[in-house]
Amino acid sequence: MGGKPQTGRAAVAERRSQQRYPLQFQVEVRPRLSEPLAEGKGRTVDISSAGLYLDAEEASLKEGSRVALSVRVPAGADSSAVDLRGCGRVVRVDRHRGGRMGLAVEFDQIEFRPDELESLT
Secondary structure (H helix, E strand, O other), X not given: OOOOOOOHHHHHHHHOOOOOEOOOOEEEEEEOOOOOOXXXXXXXXXXXXXXXXXXXXXXXXXXXXXXXXXEEEOOEOOEOOEEEEEEEEEEEEEEOHHHEEEEEEEEEEEEEEEOHHXXXX
């Protein structure tokens, strides 16, 4: 099986161990305390249990940056809103036109928190 090594999107897809779901939610991403200050806001493009890819405003985050993130998952017909909070590492940065950027983040830790306001009612 000695073919050429895969490159580009095929190689990225090959390395993924979890199925990704094309879900768009609001997300805030900010550096961990040891990183220079640079926050970003955007929307998820896809998400899995291992990480996410987001389209964000231009920020000074780079590959290898440690980040904290917060993803707002809105309420559904039979469920309350949930905040997904976690930390991880930027594993890829894609520069897009118009000052936008794509960030691939691999989770180190994630947790789901029910909407605290809704749980009070």
